[in-house]
Amino acid sequence: MTTQTMGYIAIGELHQFPPMYGRLVRAGQLEIAVFHTSEGELYALENRTPHAKGGTLVEGIVSGHYVYCPMRDLKIDLRDGKVQEPDDGEVRTFPVRRIGDRLEMGIPDTL
């Protein structure tokens, strides 16, 4: 097994991410949807629903640690990006860490 090294980049401050919404972070070519749950957790997912017909994710309804895809209502676990039954698929996730009010997201060096 190879270990990937992560480079962390600043993506903003906590107040820029209102709870129970997703907010789009653009980093170069990358489009990341950052979700803030009502419990105060933050998750970063690639802003693309895994549905074959595509579309964005950031506008989805957030409930607990799930987001409902705004395009076709797939239910996606924010923690691991896995699409819940009866659909399937997976969204790429990125780690988020909080230093004071500052938020950072990990991007693998290979990217």
Next chain:
Amino acid sequence: MTAPKEKLVVVGNGMAGIGTLEQILKLTDRFDVTVFGSEPYPNYNRIQLSYVLEGSKKVEDIILNPLEWYEENGIELYIGTVVERIDTNRKVVLTEQGEAFHYDHLILATGSKPFILPIPGAELDGVVGFRDIQDCEKMREAARTVRKAAVIGGGLLGLEAAKGLVQLGMEVTVVHLMDKLMERQLDGRAARMLKEELERQGIAFMLETQTKELVGDTRVTGLKFADGHVLEAELVVMAVGIAPNIDIARKSGLMVNRGIVVDDVMRTSEPNIYAVGECCEHREICYGLVAPLFEQGGVLAKHLAGLNPEPYKGSTVSTKLKISGVDVFSAGQFIESEEHQVLTVQDDWKGTYKKVLLKDRKVVGAVLFGDVTDAMVLDKWVKNASEMTQDMYDSIFDGGTCCSGDKKAGLSVEAMDDSEIVCGCNGVTKGTIVEVIQANSFTTVEEIKKCTGATRSCGGCKPMVEQILAYVLGDEFEGGSAKETICACTDCTRDEVVEAIREKKLTHVKEVMIVLGWINPEGCSKCRPAINYYLGMVWPKEHEDELESRFVNERLHANIQKDGTFSVVPRMYGGVTTPGELKKIAEIAEKYEVPMVKVTGGQRIDLLGIKKEDLPSVWAELDMPSGAAYAKGLRTVKTCVGNRFCRFGTQDSIGMGITMEKKYEGLYMPAKFKMAVNGCPRNCAESSNKDLGIVGNDGGWEIYVGGNGGIKARIADLFCKVKSDEELLEICSAFIQYYRENGKYLERTSDWIERVGLETVQKAVIEDKAQRKALVERLEIAISRHRDPWQEAIHNGSLRMNLYEPIEVTLQS
């Protein structure tokens, strides 16, 4: 020690044979049963073959008795097994493979075969009947490779086949010998209306045309007619009729005529051999429809169970065509002669036609086209030869024409007799349904269906079964299914949630979920938007709209597109704009490089492909109100030109449309809500498919409700007529508020009206003046809370930033 069971053999694994068997099993367990079926499937619903053909259902969807059913009932089933003949002396049936099976009692339910015209070429490849799953598969296969199809026969089967083939993308011509379609079921006028409707749906017709020959070498290439003309066709469906399948009976020495001759308890000429369904001939009649075979099966079942049934006296048949969007019904005598009194009404705008024939004041026949709501009751009257009364007349012909209200009194399920058949396909009476609901505490149609078979075949009786369920359960009825909860997060129904919001004064989504014990603490994408709507509806002043519980479109006030961009539709009241506005729109479209500018179906301009972060600036520059093209709420009020310019206009439809759009804009409703105002009955702005449609005439306005041009098209019902503009606005307001307060979230008016009944809404809005006033008052409060959402997004800095703008970060390399 128990006596050995008697051996009952059923030849024929279709609806007649298995339907009879089901009735026998309910009465007795004295038989050891063996069933033979030539098709390689368990019993399926042959009536729904047209759905398999068009592809809206799969074979497994129309299976009536799955293999487990045979197992559970200890039935030995031989599918794909053809019975060759019966040796009546030895009391055995012999299969094609030469195997012999003993019987004590034998039921022949061999059905019928498609009648293949004895013309040259009938044996060519590409010529099929329309009778079983294999035929469907052949046609579906053909549709993948060839384009041109001809259907010979313009009867029930032929038309269903033709529609199925059109659905599969084929060019279809129906060739019919007679001068009108379905001549055995329809009168001239209904047949004409049917033909016009089917032509609209893409079927071509050649009437009074006799096919002489099918041409082609090995595969059919065309039809040659008596007049020498040729029609090109790569697939030919023979649907000229059916013939009872009497092969086995004839070979075995049973008395046959057109069908296998049976007496009044379905006995054939041989002892212990019976016949039911389309293969038999009773009192010189062979039936080709489903209802009689259940009646026959009922008599035979009782006879075999030793219960001395009332003899079978024959059936009155009625017909319904199973083509979506084409409602046709007929029963009894449908062609009038001098001895008949004819009651008829035709409405060319709604595309409906209704005719009832009386003989000596008794109902002897009926034809319905376009609206078959009255089919059930007419069927009953024809069967009973009921004498026409003023009440009956009113219930059929006098309903819904004006603000009258008490329509359809005669149709109430309460007034129905217990012995009255509700499910004609499976012979289930009202009494039986009431009994099973009470005995088993049933609360859903599904449970009733599993227990009695009602609604299982054609499904036409489902609304009636629902009504009976509602009637038996009273207050406990939850609208169609026992507990139709609003989603899987809760056990609560829509009504329970709304009631709790009212009684406990709940004002937040989260509060509702805590108080009502939501399983999933933050709900899901189904319940959150629903609760948010109900809160706003019940507490317009107190509730603060919770954007995080709104779908993306209503949260961002624009329609999300497949690529994550949005569309912008500015409000143009009544569809009226100005050169200045158009210039402004054009400039903005150029400035923001809008990929597409389109005119919508609701007479508005749509700017498609706008980036999310550009939305607020586009709105600011447009400086027009939101057109709410994304909302579960008022969309557009479509108008015709009206008396301002049109030489036919009798009312100012534009003026009224603008007034209404200004009044109701921004109102949230259970689902999207479309309106139209027309200045004359030519109805150019198409009121008939709107949630609320207004048609002006010289003396006032007509109000139509519950129309829908979408997934499930529905023609609007005439709600009432009014004389003045004030009255018009008052009734419209009350109607809208009544829908806001009683509709389920996401339920369009078309479904809602069918669920609650037009009369209920008419009573609440038109007749009960005090309630009307209260509804209008509550609506005015809701209206007063309206703020233009685009202006809010433009001026609320944090909203604008957090919801619309991305955070840009740079990646260090």
